[in-house]
Amino acid sequence: MAETYAGIAWTGEGYEVEVLDGAGRRVVEPSGWSGAQTAELIAWLRDFDGGRAPAVVLDSTNGLLDGPMTAAGLEVYRADPWLLPPRPGFGSVPAARLAERARTAPGELARVTAEGGTLTGRAEEYFAGVKRGEPVVAELTAAGRCFAHGRRDAPKVALTFDDGPDPVFTRQVLDILERYGARATFFCVGHHVAALPDLVRRTAAAGHELGNHSWSHPYLPDLTPEQLREQLDRTAEAVAKVTGEDAPTRFRPPYGALSPEVLAALEGYPTTLTMWDVDTRDWARPGAERIAATVLESAEPGSVVLMHEGAGDRAQTVEALPAIVEGLLARGLELVTVGELAAPPGTDGPPPSAR
Numbered sequence: 563m564a565e566t567y568a569g570i571a572w573t574g575e576g577y578e579v580e581v582l583d584g585a586g587r588r589v590v591e592p593s594g595w596s597g598a599q600t601a602e603l604i605a606w607l608r609d610f611d612g613g614r615a616p617a618v619v620l621d622s623t624n625g626l627l628d629g630p631m632t633a634a635g636l637e638v639y640r641a642d643p644w645l646l647p648p649r650p651g652f653g654s655v656p657a658a659r660l661a662e663r664a665r666t667a668p669g670e671l672a673r674v675t676a677e678g679g680t681l682t683g684r685a686e687e688y689f690a691g692v693k694r695g696e697p698v699v700a701e702l703t704a705a706g707r708c709f710a711h712g713r714r715d716a717p718k719v720a721l722t723f724d725d726g727p728d729p730v731f732t733r734q735v736l737d738i739l740e741r742y743g744a745r746a747t748f749f750c751v752g753h754h755v756a757a758l759p760d761l762v763r764r765t766a767a768a769g770h771e772l773g774n775h776s777w778s779h780p781y782l783p784d785l786t787p788e789q790l791r792e793q794l795d796r797t798a799e800a801v802a803k804v805t806g807e808d809a810p811t812r813f814r815p816p817y818g819a820l821s822p823e824v825l826a827a828l829e830g831y832p833t834t835l836t837m838w839d840v841d842t843r844d845w846a847r848p849g850a851e852r853i854a855a856t857v858l859e860s861a862e863p864g865s866v867v868l869m870h871e872g873a874g875d876r877a878q879t880v881e882a883l884p885a886i887v888e889g890l891l892a893r894g895l896e897l898v899t900v901g902e903l904a905a906p907p908g909t910d911g912p913p914p915s916a917r
């Protein structure tokens with residue numbers, strides 16, 4: 563492990579960073595960064611102390627930094643809840659506590675890898691939770707409160723982009739979609755919405771649908787029901803404030819982590835859970851050709867395609883997008899929002915105010 567430890571906390575305003583040395587002494591003054599400054603924060607960490615980057619420590623309620631940081635070669639660790647003091651109602655464990663935990667008990671932290679993703683080391687628990695949640699998800703699907711794909715007899719497909727907006731990739735995605743007259747759905751995280759409101763406005767103004775993807779991209783089973791609903795409420799409010807329109811009515815759970823406990827916490831919450839039936843796994847950066855091939859091999863009428871525009875290097879997704887759009891259009895499939903895909907037969911989708 564590195565000789566210094568950078569705890570990174572998230573708050574309603576952005577990130578707070580505290581760097582401690584092996585003796586627990588503060589190495590630099592604590593710093594604050596906006597949700598739009600991930601690239602700057604990474605550059606600062608890489609150049610730290612003449613290139614001796616600190617080990618980065620996050621808690622499991624922050625799923626926005628490990629992807630770009632591991633891709634940039636930083637050493638990233640996750641401190642799980644049983645190692646940490648209780649969190650505030652909104653926000654992660656304070657940065658100093660994260661750095662301190664890494665300093666005093668480094669062996670207990672989970673090293674996060676690019677291949678394993680944010681939940682490295684907790685995959686079994688994740689899959690078991692999703693499996694236990696399946697009966698409830700089936701009930702919700704039958705009741706119209708969970709949606710993974712539309713009718714198979716109507717030639718429409720919904721492309722979806724998660725984890726944005728992003729200072730680099732959102733514009734590129736929007737430009738490509740505009741070129742083809744295609745519409746899509748963007749599941750935004752509140753942390754990025756607050757930092758990049760103009761991009762959210764541009765997305766909405768272009769006729770795309772906005773969805774809720776939580777505030778900080780947490781592993782939902784680690785939240786209390788109150789913390790979970792706070793993540794959704796704050797994100798919905800942020801989107802509505804920025805666009806001046808109604809708050810998003812769709813929620814896509816980070817990692818699709820719908821355990822029975824998460825589903826119970828969401829009971830009665832006014833939202834439609836929105837999943838997917840085509841997973842490009844673009845976050846693992848398998849190559850633009852692979853991403854395009856996955857969509858063109860798997861998508862069928864009614865499909866909801868999962869892709870990412872934020873919280874990582876999405877250059878491959880952007881590179882794959884023209885081939886994806888052209889391939890789907892060539893098969894006679896119309897590219898619509900999830901709201902339109904989910905609209906009952908005989909209607910043209912929700913009125914603009916509901917988009």
Ligand SMILES: [Zn+2]
Pocket residue numbers: 724725775779816817
């Ligand atoms: Zn996500």
